[in-house]
Every structure is written in structure tokens, then in C-alpha cells.
Amino acid sequence: MDTHAGGDVSRIVTAGIDTLPGATVRAQMEYLRDDADGLRRLLLEEPYGIPEMSVDLLVPATHPEAVAGYIIMEVMGYPIYSGSNTLCTATAVLEMGLVPKQEGIQRFKLEAPAGLVQIEARVHDGVVESVTCEGLPSYIDTYRDSLMVPGVGEVTYSIAYSGGFYALVDAEALGFKLTLDEEAELSACAYKIVEAIKAKRGFSHYTLGDVGPLPFLHFMGPEEAVGEGYTRSRSATYVHPGVICRSTTGTGTSARLALMRYEGRLELNDKLETVSLRETGFIGTFTGTHQEGAYQVVENTITGRSYVLAESTIVINCEDPMVRCGELHHILSDRHRDANAG
Known part of the structure; x- marks a missing residue:
């Protein structure tokens, strides 16, 4: 799900990646950074993305109070926190139904690499009109x-x-x-x-x-x-x-x-x-x-407010010389791995 907050485009990856090793979202981020950086590069570099974008990978929360975890990927690497990415991820979680929308103010927590983040969303007529998140x-x-x-x-x-x-x-x-x-x-x-x-x-x-x-x-x-x-x-x-x-x-x-x-x-x-x-x-x-x-x-x-731009499936074609599949195979889910073995 592609979204933007204040003009910053965040691509929310909702499926297609295996469960990552690590007892915390921070540890899973470190695994991506050290052993599977191909995902970040794939989605932020040509032909799939541009350096001005960000990517947020949804992962299962490791903290019992959080509804989901997310790992932030940007052109400079893996920040442990980002306000615009958090606004976008919170909106996507609501739009996906991972947290069912309710009229008025609703509160839930996400787990960033920096730790738990309190979210307060304002919903009117089914539209997420604003999101307030904790700054670090x-x-x-x-x-x-x-x-x-x-x-x-x-x-x-x-x-x-x-x-x-x-x-x-x-x-x-x-x-x-x-x-x-x-x-x-x-x-x-x-x-x-x-x-x-x-x-x-x-x-x-x-x-x-x-x-x-x-x-x-x-x-x-x-x-x-x-x-x-x-x-x-x-x-x-x-x-x-x-x-x-x-x-x-x-x-x-x-x-x-x-x-x-x-x-x-x-x-x-x-x-x-x-x-x-x-x-x-x-x-x-x-x-x-x-x-x-x-x-x-x-x-x-x-x-701030985040807007949904698109919902799509990204096709990874390993025959494409611009795609480095060798940096991706070990984290792609079986269905994606088999379909795109190239």
C-alpha cells in the first residue's frame, strides 16, 4: 500500500516476506540491515522506486501491547524511528482492517525499532482524518x-x-x-x-x-x-x-x-x-x-494526515538485469520465491 504524509511517500509492505529472525522488531531490523538489505535496495532504487521514498515493512509485533511492528527503510539506511513513516503505517493498519476503524478517536500501539509507539487516530465517516503519534x-x-x-x-x-x-x-x-x-x-x-x-x-x-x-x-x-x-x-x-x-x-x-x-x-x-x-x-x-x-x-x-495512493502487487522478475535476486531469495515467502525463481 503506497501512502504519503506531508508529501513523503511511504510504501507499506504487507505480505510476501518470511518471518524474520529476531526476538524484537529492533533485532529484526538489524537482521535486514546486516543480512538482507536487498529488500530496501529493491524497493528504493530503479526501477521500482526513487531515493525520496521510504519503505515500511509490517512484521508481527513482539510486544504484547502492540498490534503490529514495522521496520523503516530509507535511502540512508534503517532509522529506528520516523514520524512520517509512523503516520503512514498507522493509516495503512487501519485501512487494511488490521485495526478495525471506529468512528471518533481510537488508540492503539505499534512497535517500531525504537520501541512502543502510542497512536491516536481520528476517524470521521470512515475516513482517517488525522493521526497523532509519539515523537521520540x-x-x-x-x-x-x-x-x-x-x-x-x-x-x-x-x-x-x-x-x-x-x-x-x-x-x-x-x-x-x-x-x-x-x-x-x-x-x-x-x-x-x-x-x-x-x-x-x-x-x-x-x-x-x-x-x-x-x-x-x-x-x-x-x-x-x-x-x-x-x-x-x-x-x-x-x-x-x-x-x-x-x-x-x-x-x-x-x-x-x-x-x-x-x-x-x-x-x-x-x-x-x-x-x-x-x-x-x-x-x-x-x-x-x-x-x-x-x-x-x-x-x-x-x-499529521496520511493519504492512500495505491494498492498493488510488486512483481520481482529475476531475469531483469536491474534486479538483484540473490539478495532477496532467503527472505521472500515460498509463494513469491517459487513464482519468481527466474
């Missing part, structure tokens, strides 16, 4: 550091963790208005900044430890107060060389909330609406805070 606990690792970036100049940035490490930069200070015509230039600028920060230092999570080099950058536009406790800001998120997310991203929005709270500009239940280059948006809500060692950790939720 987010915090500021580095506040207003600066460095000289070749081809850009001196850049001031903060680093947040919200499911991945984000560099947060002021778009106006870099000459951007965050309009669609700037997309390619935003991507090129973000690449230079991210590479410069990676060359300077790495980052470590307070419990997860080393989660790899800095992957993401979030451009922050001017903030506009549109109501009491409600702020709106244009935003753009870089996730991979050449790729600016179609949406503002849930984790990018969570990172912004962490920064605003760090600066003392958020009160409980305050909201931030981030608006993308394509005029789509997510709403982040500050729901609490707690201390983890030296870090003030922000609890939050992300609200």
Missing part, C-alpha cells in the same frame, strides 16, 4: 556552535537528537526563504554543512551510544505566532545527498521543539506547525520534559 524523547546536544564551511561561509548550528541527530540552522541567515524553487540549492548547501560537521566531530546518544555520523539537517524559517501557544514556521529537512524531504519530517519537528524548549520558549501543550516547501505541514506538541543526566529531554507528539 528529544534533546539538545550542542547549542549554537559554529564552523567555517567551504563554499558557504561561517555557519552557526545547534545539534538535536530526535530519533537521529539533526543539525538545526537558520534558513534566513544562509539566504534562504524556503520556497520550492530553492530545493536543489538547499540540498547542496546542507550537504556541505553536514560534511563539515561530520569532519569536525561525532555525536553520542546518552543511552544508545554511537549511532553513526550526523545524517540530517533541518532548515528553520522565521517563526510566526498564529495563536496563544501556537507557532508556525517554514522548514525543510535534508536527509541524504540530493534529497530534501517532501515533508518537514516528524523527527525534524521534534528537534525544533527540543530547541524551543531549551531556549525557554515553550510551555506545556504549546504547538509548533512546520510547513514544507510544498505547503504541507505537521504539528508538534510539547507534552512534557524530564532529565537524563546532563540533558533536558523533551516529550512530544506529532500530528
